[in-house]
Amino acid sequence: MEQQELSFKAMGLSSSVIKALEEMGFEEPSPIQAKTIPIILEGHDLIGQAQTGTGKTAAFGIPIVERLDHRSKRVEALVLAPTRELAIQVAEEITKIGKFSGIKVVPIYGGQSYDRQIRALEHGAQVVIGTPGRVMDHIRRGTLKLDHVQMMVLDEADEMLDMGFIEDIEFILKNVPENRQTLLFSATVPDPIAKLARRYLKDPVHVNISPERLTVPSIEQVFYEVREFEKLDALTRILDMEEAERTIIFCRTKKRVDELTEGLQARGYTAEALHGDLNQVQRNRVMKRFKEGGSEILVATDVAARGLDIDNVTHVINYDLPQDTESYVHRIGRTGRAGRTGTAISLINPKEFRQLRQMERVLRVRLQRRPLPTPADVAEKQREMLKNRLAEEIQRGVLPSYQELVMQLAEEYDSVDIAAAAIRLMVDKGREDKSDLDFGETGAEPGMVRMFMNLGRMDRVTPADIVRGLAEGAGIQGSVIGLIDIYDRFTFVEIPKDAAHKVLQNVGAIVIRGKSVNLEPARPR
Ligand SMILES: Nc1ncnc2c1ncn2[C@@H]1O[C@H](COP(=O)(O)OP(=O)(O)OP(=O)(O)O)[C@@H](O)[C@H]1O
Numbered sequence: 346m347e348q349q350e351l352s353f354k355a356m357g358l359s360s361s362v363i364k365a366l367e368e369m370g371f372e373e374p375s376p377i378q379a380k381t382i383p384i385i386l387e388g389h390d391l392i393g394q395a396q397t398g399t400g401k402t403a404a405f406g407i408p409i410v411e412r413l414d415h416r417s418k419r420v421e422a423l424v425l426a427p428t429r430e431l432a433i434q435v436a437e438e439i440t441k442i443g444k445f446s447g448i449k450v451v452p453i454y455g456g457q458s459y460d461r462q463i464r465a466l467e468h469g470a471q472v473v474i475g476t477p478g479r480v481m482d483h484i485r486r487g488t489l490k491l492d493h494v495q496m497m498v499l500d501e502a503d504e505m506l507d508m509g510f511i512e513d514i515e516f517i518l519k520n521v522p523e524n525r526q527t528l529l530f531s532a533t534v535p536d537p538i539a540k541l542a543r544r545y546l547k548d549p550v551h552v553n554i555s556p557e558r559l560t561v562p563s564i565e566q567v568f569y570e571v572r573e574f575e576k577l578d579a580l581t582r583i584l585d586m587e588e589a590e591r592t593i594i595f596c597r598t599k600k601r602v603d604e605l606t607e608g609l610q611a612r613g614y615t616a617e618a619l620h621g622d623l624n625q626v627q628r629n630r631v632m633k634r635f636k637e638g639g640s641e642i643l644v645a646t647d648v649a650a651r652g653l654d655i656d657n658v659t660h661v662i663n664y665d666l667p668q669d670t671e672s673y674v675h676r677i678g679r680t681g682r683a684g685r686t687g688t689a690i691s692l693i694n695p696k697e698f699r700q701l702r703q704m705e706r707v708l709r710v711r712l713q714r715r716p717l718p719t720p721a722d723v724a725e726k727q728r729e730m731l732k733n734r735l736a737e738e739i740q741r742g743v744l745p746s747y748q749e750l751v752m753q754l755a756e757e758y759d760s761v762d763i764a765a766a767a768i769r770l771m772v773d774k775g776r777e778d779k780s781d782l783d784f785g786e787t788g789a790e791p792g793m794v795r796m797f798m799n800l801g802r803m804d805r806v807t808p809a810d811i812v813r814g815l816a817e818g819a820g821i822q823g824s825v826i827g828l829i830d831i832y833d834r835f836t837f838v839e840i841p842k843d844a845a846h847k848v849l850q851n852v853g854a855i856v857i858r859g860k861s862v863n864l865e866p867a868r869p870r
């Protein structure tokens with residue numbers, strides 16, 4: 346770290362911004378902030394490159410809040426971001442920075458009603474954060490006037506070019522005054538960006554925080570060699586071994602995302618899909634649940650690769666290797682943020698070794714190879730976790746009434762046998778709790794559960810496929826009820842709300858006889 350770095354105060358920031366930063370827990374500027382904020386405050390155009398999770402948002406967010414005219418009723422700063430989720434997040438961060446500065450920030454993105462956005466804009470926002478397509482639409486409709494924009498930021502500019510937004514961006518750039526300040530930020534700045542910069546930035550200052558390394562050292566990068574057909578099985582073993590808490594798994598296509606999500610749900614993981622085919626309400630709901638810990642796994646396309654800052658993502662998994670090295674950098678950067686540690690795992694099939702080596706050369710890192718855990722490894726691990734849980738429980742202090750109970754039993758039985766029996770009860774209870782919930786919600790018979798389980802063990806058919814088939818066979822459109830098991834873990838595959846009503850309240854139970862499916866009236870509860 347260099348000596349010349351300034352504290353936020355020494356940068357001459359206003360007390361309202363300093364106060365907001367304190368509230369956000371920002372004690373010192375990160376390197377990219379220390380380098381770029383003074384330059385931006387001086388009014389220069391700039392290209393800022395720094396590794397993922399190192400605070401680029403505030404690097405432009407702080408000067409935006411600082412330089413704006415807070416009394417203005419017009420848009421003075423415009424930020425473009427490649428995805429809706431990112432636009433929302435950036436808007437939230439700038440709102441926090443501007444909390445005591447009296448500025449108004451509005452995110453505008455596709456999939457949300459125009460009316461709502463128009464009303465928000467009419468209220469006089471000084472900062473607009475948007476995705477290129479929607480911003481362009483608003484300009485065309487005359488609902489977004491940009492003739493007072495002084496600052497323009499392209500967050501993840503390279504991605505926006507890759508997504509084919511170039512024409513939209515050029516259209517937007519033509520609608521903002523020429524004497525604006527333009528800033529460009531990303532963890533990766535490939536050649537085409539330099540070209541765009543030459544055209545639209547005036548004499549930009551380049552700041553590159555760590556040109557020698559694209560990824561942060563606090564992310565442990567590993568790979569497993571896995572053939573295509575064994576990927577799902579391998580993945581679940583890895584998840585169980587890793588004690589992954591909050592995990593993002595990336596797949597190549599939307600279809601792969603959906604399939605994997607179903608596969609994981611069928612195996613008892615709370616996984617949810619995020620990709621561009623979901624509507625905005627669904628996307629927001631999925632993100633909310635993942636952030637709040639309601640689901641442990643987010644399965645996504647590259648729509649979630651850029652910029653997203655979610656607390657405590659412990660693992661990023663490349664179920665499919667990404668198309669290019671840049672994408673890899675951004676994907677794995679969803680973990681190990683703001684100095685935290687994280688693990689990035691890639692499943693590599695033997696045909697992809699060349700691509701892996703090529704990627705390692707560009708990244709200047711070597712991914713560490715790990716042997717795939719065997720089922721025995723996983724079982725051992727789970728025993729170990731159980732052991733730890735028991736040890737923790739003992740350390741928390743043992744209840745006298747339970748002690749007394751054990752003492753009574755010990756007069757007749759061996760104490761090791763008593764403990765073993767207690768553990769069995771505990772483990773079995775855990776299973777029952779899960780299946781109870783599912784029975785209750787679906788009204789399913791135990792026999793049906795077993796049927797699902799048997800079907801689920803068949804070769805080459807995914808349990809989710811079977812369940813969907815059964816549900817469809819029963820005429821329940823677009824909904825899936827599943828009670829399936831692979832590792833003795835039950836799951837209730839989610840049903841869309843409207844369908845769920847119909848199924849659960851009016852129908853109640855699905856009973857399987859042979860191969861046909863009949864719907865029977867709900868049992869009274
Ligand atoms: N000065 C600071 N002190 C403490 N935390 C900070 C500071 N600056 C930013 N952060 C936090 O660090 C995290 C990462 O910041 P941010 O999302 O801006 O990273 P980024 O560089 O834009 O990453 P990416 O390349 O993935 O978009 C955020 O949670 C942010 O609140």
Ligand SMILES: [Mg+2]
Nearest residue numbers: 401402500652
């Ligand atoms: Mg960012």
